[in-house]
Structure formats: C-alpha cells, structure tokens
Amino acid sequence: MLKIISNQDFDTFAQNAKDAPRKRSHHNLHEQLDAGVQRLFISTEPETYMRPHRHSEEHKWELFLVLKGQLDLLIFDDEGNVTERHSLSPETNRAIEIPPGTWHGYACMQSGTVGLEIKEGAYIPTPQEDFAPWSPAEGEDGANDYRDWMSTAQPNTK
Template identity: 35%
Template sequence: MKHIDKQLLDDVSRQAQKSDRLRMNYNFHQSLDEKCHRFLNAVEPGTKVEIHRHPTKDESFVLLRGRVRVNTYNDDGSVDESVVLCPEEGLYGVDIPKNIWHNVESLESGSVFFECKEGPFVPHEVERLLHLSDKG
C-alpha cells in the first residue's frame, strides 16, 4: 500500500519546483499500458498546461492542496467554464468528460492534485492534441 501523505506531496512539489516544466507526476500505476492511470500531479505557478482534449478519455482531478484554476473551452476557443479549486474553500475537484477542451493553471506554489484517467498512455500527438490557437 502506498500512502498519500504530506511527505509525498512535499517530495513531488520539490521535484516540480526544480523541473523546467514546473510540474511533476508521481505515478501509482506500474505501466503506461495499464487500463487506469492514477497519479499525483504537482504544479507550480508558471507551468504551461496547453489547452487540450482527450477524444476518448474522461479525466478527473481532485486537489489535495493549494489552488488551481481549471478552464474548459468551446470549439471556437471561448471559455465555457472556469473554476478555482481550493480544498480550504470546499471546492475539491472536477470531472471532465472526454472530448472537452481544457487546461489547468497553478495559482499557488505547492499545489498537488490527484488525477485519474483511462489508459493506456497515448502521446498527445496521437490523441490529436490540438491547440485552439492553431485552429483556423
């Protein structure tokens, strides 16, 4: 059994702070081929999570600490919904259905969320990751 405790969150956050991407995953699944991917995602202010969608996969985020903004978008690039997750304020997470454009923005250092989505891992290029700014 793996414990999700303050020490683990601190360790993953420190790795995110040192990362060029300003984020770091800690996987609970043993292989990228597994049917269910469960992981921590530590995100720091300034990390860039591109607007993307997963054509065949639902995705759930539960914020364990910190503050993050989750945005969903319409096909024309306009914001459909924007929510700030903050456990201290009673807003813990979101479930994003497949094929919905979305991104995440860290609003506070040390923010960590638990993420769950269907596997196996498919590189974004294969999933037809599209940037709304590229649509014409």
C-alpha cells in the same frame, strides 16, 4: 501492496515541481503505462504552462482532485473562448470530472499545488490534433503570455 502517500511525500512532490524545468512533476501510482486506470499525482507551480487540450477518445474522461494548493480549470469552446472557469482547491471545489472531447486547460494559482489525476488508460501521448490549435505549444513564442492570460481569463473571453 499498499501505497501510502504522506504529507512528506506531498512536500517532495512540490519540491520536484519547483526544481523541474517545466515547473511540474508527476508521480505515478500505476506501475505500467498500459495500466487500465492511470493514477498520478501532479505537482505544479504557477510558472507551468498546461496547454489547452482534449481527450477525443469516447472513453477518455478525466477526474482531477486538488489536494493542496489551487488550480483553476478553464473550459473552452471550439474557437478558444472560455466558457467556464472553476477553482479547484481544498477550500473550494475538491474534484471535477471532465467528459471526453472537452477542450480544457489548467492555470496553477498557488505554489506547491498537488493534485491527483485519474483517467482510463492505457497512457498514449496526446496527439497533435488534440492540442488546442488556437493556443501556442509549450516552449513556443507566446506560450508564457497565454499562460499568464489563462491565470485571469473569465468566461466569454478569448
């Protein structure tokens, strides 16, 4: 079955993120959580917090494409220092593939941002040990401050 995603769908995805308490929304293309390849649109707003994490399984790479708006990808070392920052947007870098075991997080830089994430499945919720221990959990005290810091953090800062 063909799956066609229109510009109207992008507008709907963006509105869903604006309306969501976490200020982000997912639209899965894969029909089962145990699908061998996970394909999903992720819509985000600048108020969302995407906590730094890693995918520790050797086969869990992540390909992320920004189709509308802008996300900045931050890469961290094991101590929480920013080692790289990459702008992802239709005007800069469209896509990035993150290797397994890499600490990373995203800062949404523009309202209405829509990206496409592709990764090997099956879907398994991120285990606690794969969330960065030097970053606050979503909803904890300091999470909004950390999100704001991520929006401007540059390499060689913690």
